[in-house]
Amino acid sequence: MLRVDRLRVEIQTEEGLYGVDEKFNDGLNFLASGDNTCGKSSILEAVYYCLGFEEIIGGKGEKVLTSVYKTFIESGDKKLYVLEAKIYLQISNGSEVVTLYRVAKMDNRDTKLITVYYSELDNIRDATLVEDTYVHMPNSAVYTQGFHRFLEKFLHLELPIVPATDGNQRKLYLQLLFSCMFIEQKHGWADIFSGMPILGIKDSKKRVLEFVMKLDTLSNEKKKDSLKTKEIRIRSEWELLVKEIFNAVGRETCEILGVPLKPSVLTKIDLTGIHILKNKQNIDEYINGLRKEYKEIDNIKPKVVDNFEELQEELNSTEKTIEEYEDTTRWFREHILQEKAAIQVLDNNLEIIENDLRNNKDAARLRDLGSQLNCLTSKDICPVCHQPINDSLLPSLEGVEIMSIDENIRHLEAQKVMLNYAKESHKHSRDDMDQKIQNLQGKIFTLRRLAKTLRSDLYAVDDSLSESLVYKKIELQTRIDQLEDLKNFIENKKERFEELSDDWKGYLKEKKEIPSSKFSAKDFEKLKLLRDKFVINLMTYGYKSVIDMQEINISEESYLPVIEKFDMKFDSSASDNIRGIWAYTIALMQVSMVKGGNHPTVLIFDEPVQHSIVPKDMEKFFESILSLGNNCQTIIGITVKDSDTKKAIDKLKEGTYNLIEVKNKAFQKLDA
Incomplete structure (x- = not known):
């Protein structure tokens, strides 16, 4: 499971620190403002960005963020230039809490760097474990220092390996998974999962749905x-x-x-x-x-022949040669074992070097992104006595310097080349000796047959035999x-x-x-439940574009709703298309919760009230989310400019939801 506990945005301007600091609860959370330009979407963007999911918004890195993070913010009638922008996001998985830190603008720190503090936001300065990770770089989903690899483990997910469009197999990306739970304002309301980024996974929607429902x-x-x-x-x-x-x-x-x-x-x-x-x-x-x-x-009848001594001499010579060949064969076998042992040792050393090389390259990558971990040890200074320290347990020798990360990488790569050369040499020697053994065994076989014949001739050959x-x-x-x-x-x-x-x-x-x-029997049960929950949700939300709801089915090919094998959206009005997205997104989480799927049980809806949704249906939507209880978390960014929306929220039972009001502008003056 994933819970968004707290978000703090710090924007340093020429006139001081501005930003936002809000806490979110389990269950239903409203991020509400009186106008659509107050900064709700900017706040939700920060959540996406800190999780490395900004591709759901439409791109990678800080460029997808609004100008408030990069250029200027408005304070009254003033436009204040942004000097630095930092984002802190406290999340939990039900038992552990971490705080993520990512910058949107800062000199000497790359935006691909995400620092993980293993503590709540208020305690990050005292965190005993701090780790730098990277995002949107090669292998960030699989390598130890990759942020999405960390997040996958933190959420206790085991993402499957699925077919890619290039014919290879790749891990199902977290960005794809969360695009069916985070519905953003600009692209998310066009269709079911329309915000899913294209990341080279074949049938990506299908694979995500299979994983979420644990089919x-x-x-x-x-x-x-x-x-x-x-x-x-x-x-x-x-x-x-x-x-x-x-x-x-x-x-x-x-x-x-x-x-x-x-x-x-x-x-x-x-x-x-x-x-x-x-x-x-x-x-x-x-x-x-x-x-x-x-x-x-x-x-x-045997007779002793005149050439008995010659035959005896030849037999002795043959047996001696056989013995020499056998000794040589034994010698080769012993040395082949030694070569194999040497190859095994080299393989083990190469594996260690590969691991060290990967770790050093990760360290170099994090350093190049600006990793400092906000601690003196990253600058090779002891945090207690402030004396220089070396990254080595060996005693310091006068005039001897410890290698830097780049020198380590060059040294390890040179070692790798040398060990590979040595390994190939041992393999060549092994193969050469193996071939010589084969040749010797052939010769031994021939000589043994000759010896057998000579022994027979010594005692069984008649001098009259031809x-x-x-x-x-x-x-x-x-x-x-x-x-x-x-x-x-x-x-x-x-x-x-x-x-x-x-x-x-x-x-x-x-x-x-x-x-x-x-499909297994359990799969059919899940798909039937998905269809039933979807139809019930549609009816609850006032869906009217289909007269006979029994015509609605879930496609066994795409797992998406269809009517007579055609996409349901083609028969839906604009407002009913929005209701369909509500119904399916909620139904998917309902199925996972009932049937033990892989849904992280978190949803984000940014401006879900689109295309003149009537207040009654909006109320039903909110009530259906409340009926899910506190075993999930839903964050809704909503504009309450009109009285109907405000009334729909006010009708909800007090204490069943968390209302975060964004007044005028989201980013206000903060205490340093």
Whole structure:
């Protein structure tokens, strides 16, 4: 929730301090004046501005504010030149209170800087925690020092990530959210949410309404997107797995049966149904045949040949080479582990540097905006003894100076470049050693086969055997090894099939749990309640442009009111269009309050009585706000020039509302 507790505007002129200092209550607040040019809108602008929501008014920064904040104010017949303009806004979230400070005009302090005092306005000089933040700059909605990031956390909101118009995903901005609660005078009464700024969010009104009412559609869409990604991944990995299997089988001139070509939930029977064939024979039978043929050669009566010593010497040399290669492989593996550890350390250091760099850049950004925090420590001076202090816990060394923020940034960026270079070097070394291991393993495999053959030749080779018979043994053993490797490969791939099958089963289960309709049962309840509350409000406020109220519906596409699928405003008179905006804005908060939505339960209406609204309907509007109780806050800027408006307010029960009267000019002489 958000509550506006107090607003203080200080405008320093050549003849002293002018401004306004007003407190607001829970429930209904009137900011009333006898004329439309007394400064009510300027006061409400200050609220928008201090919250960083001036885009709702029509722009960014101080340029959207009236001249009273920037050039001159009127005091009697005089025009006083504005030297400085400061705005303080005390807000609360129901349990915590902070005071926001933003300038509209001041040398050496940028208007993008907002200071947050964690205290009430009267106690900011004694605040133990003061924080400078920035607004309307890149990442001010996501970085720690961004003001709207602070405000989101302070209001206990968790804004969703939504599609942007450029195809990316972005956080739903607070300015968009509050544009459906803050209705300003110039643009806000043209249509429902006509003051919503364009900030590059796709279907921004729809996304805001989904969030305010806490509809499941947004989470359902996210789940659907996530499931779509999961489905694509599983299908892609399954297809790759099938391709690997057929390529491996093809290399050995074999066939394979029973491979599931598309994702499905597999059983043990499905997996045991995968068979490899060689020459139309089961691969196990074919391998047994090769072993039998090998054994027939192996069973020839052995004789000691004349070249026994040469064979023994060659065997010894081969085994020695194998041992050397294995030692080298172990050495590479150990060093690969070291390289991986080094890469991990560098990644951790890079993460720290990235964080430090971001913090220093934020500090530089705040400094450039004019941040001083109104305390001596910002000037590196101890507030107690007024001696110079350094931003370091290390003991000061004579002749050694601590680096400035800009030097820190340059130093950190140089460290980042150096660490990235070191990381790439370690990765290159790791990859190079990994490739060498692969090569060595291939050589070891070949040498082991040779050693096995040499051992066999030492004791099983007949001196009458031809050299071709020896090669046949090698060829048979090689073929057996290759087919065994193929069997093992397929068995491993079966395990992968099992894993992907489990993933697919989980995907199907999640898919089934998502409602076939984009709306959940709770969503339908909320939309029905929105429609019912809207229609009741319309009838209460005297809406006459539609004869049969049953024709009014809430669009399931836009969540806005329609009649026979057309925008309701096309059938509305000018005054009824205003009633429609009242009715919908109030209904939206009513739904959120009843159904536990995300509405901050605060509304601002600037001059809601437009286009000759009759007094009776105006009274009903005020009464409907009072019926909401003190669990929400409504601020209405209103002109009571005519007697009807004054009578409508006077008819309200005394003590049920807070009346702030703006007499003549809003900005009066203040005590310094």
